[in-house]
Amino acid sequence: MRRPIDSLFGRLVVLVIGVLVLSHVAWFAVIRVERDQSQTRYAVEEATFLVDAVRQHIANSPNQPLPSRVRVVPPTSPDVPKPTPTPADDEVPPPLGRFLEDIRDRLPDGTDVRLGEPGAPPSIWVRGVKDTDWIVVPVQPLRPPRSRDRMLVWLAIIFSTAVMAALLAAWQLQQPLRSLAQAVARFGRGQPTPPVPERGPRELRQLTHGFNQMVREVSQTDNDRAVMLAGVAHDLKTPLARLRLRAEMMEEAKIRDGVVRDVDSMAHIVDQFLVFAHDRADGSEPIEVDQQCEKVARTYRAVAPGAPPIQTRLGAGRSFVLPAATLDRLLSNLLDNAHAYGAPPIVIETWRAANGWVLRVADHGSGIAPDDLIKASRPFVRLDPARGGSGHSGLGLAIVERLARRAGGECEIGNYEGGGLQVVMTFPFDVATRPADERRAGSQHEERTA
Known part of the structure; x- marks a missing residue:
């Protein structure tokens, strides 16, 4: 029973699809990680920018209203959230812990950073050493909800296109080799073998050229041998016929029968020569x-x-x-x-x-x-x-x-x-x-x- 994977095309298909799957999965993982890190860096930059902007606003124009969702809350307010656990604690998810660490690194030493209460719009509470009140600024969600990741759709499209192009290239690559294999099989069975087109990579063209040259030389040798055997066998038929005729004219029956048997044996050998020398297709x-x-x-x-x-x-x-x-x-x-x-x-x-x-x-x-x-x-x-x-x-x-x-x-x-x-x-x-x-x-x- 033939198995598709045993052929060159089947193995090329498995190899190409395997390499493409591994490369696309690796790129997808790298892009997802890089995107998450980019979102975290953007959220940190935005939050620190808003905190600095609020401090400048308080220092320069304290009577002007603040933007929406930006507040200044006294320390005695009951809305002040409890201190956020450190990232080493199990209560803080790793992405959120890295976000808080980045915020604290960007702000001056001694700054107290807390997260807003759960259930409310995402926000952070910041109070530096020199701040009299808490500064509350909104932050972007680290992982915004998405109904479907468009990256998967694009990766599927790119993967399908790459697989089809690779399969077409593999098919074109194995076609000359398949033609050569069929010609070798025909030559091995002794059937007429037309010249194989020399196409494909350089090494395959050289192999095909050598095979065609070998077929021509072997065919020429077989033709010469067939012509020689056919000529010898044909030339022997006439003297054999004369020998048989003379043998049948002998008077002594015992000698006559022996000579006739020998002539018949020689005629049979000649017929075998002719059959063996015949190298044409049976029509x-x-x-x-x-x-x-x-x-x-x-x-x-x-x-x-x-x-x-x-x-x-x-x-x-x-x-x-x-x-x-x-x-x-x-x-x-x-x-x-x-x-x-x-x-x-x-x-x-x-x-x-x-x-x-x-x-x-x-x-x-x-x-x-x-x-x-x-x-x-x-x-x-x-x-x-x-x-x-x-x-x-x-x-x-x-x-x-x-x-x-x-x-x-x-x-x-x-x-x-x-x-x-x-x-x-x-x-x-x-x-x-x-x-x-x-x-x-x-x-x-x-x-x-x-």
Whole structure:
């Protein structure tokens, strides 16, 4: 099961959102603290300014009325509040304690500062050493009530914009890498790989350029090898045909049959060379795998009644389809290999797995030694004399693996617990998911519309 966080884009998303969340939370906390301190400093400045202004007013024009909410109260008045506890006491909240400390620092030494009675408009009572009366001035609330903090709204807007911009940048950054990863996967399966556009950061462009150059060189090497094998195999067909004709004209039956068998073996090897050298995409019509497997099994039973039995366990259904030529070559090579090296019964099995369609061909022979499994699909490799025979060049499993990868699937060769060799081929759902008649109808519709 794929997890979004496993991809580069998913991890970039998590990283970007995490960094943005941490930075915005940190800035929000810093701004809130700074704003509270600014409010406290402003309230202190305003209160000390009003106290100095009242003192100058009393000294210069005592007969003029004072501004609203500014009073001068005699010390004997019953309205004088009780002394405010020191900030060290638990009764004073920390913000209010810091406010009183700042007020006392700004006023002359010995000044008595008290808070107004609770429930009344916020005010402070100040009486210096030289003051005869209490000076009462209003103060701003340290934390004015707010129904909603606008800062949160702005932070949400900025955060959303930053996340969208960052996700767009991350998506553009991972797109070239994703294209390169898809091209590498196609190249690994042996499928045609067009050049990947060289875009993105400098290091990624250099990597893409190197990959494109490697694909061109490997393709050129494969083409040269295919041309060489195809040429050799084609040139051998004519002398082989002449040899067979001359062999059939021999009078002695024993010698004639032996020469004909050798010529047929050589012709089979030549055919394998041609199949292995063929490096083009299969353009044949897709057919249902289950139906074709059953047909091939019936053909083997009819042609060779004494051959080992072939069992079919076909459970994929009509949605599993593959190109006809590819499927025929796969089955023929696997069944020939099982008949030559394995033991009955031979099983052809299909089913729908979680990650794609599965085609399995197995026999009940001795299998392959574990140390030789890695070499089983290498071309021109014959594992041991016991697995050799006339007409075999070591290309059977190599052809199977190449055909499976060219069709978009994966091939796994190994032994199983019941004994014998099994070849399991898995084809993704996006390679073949529609029944053959639906594809045929779609292609006919396209031809009519064209």
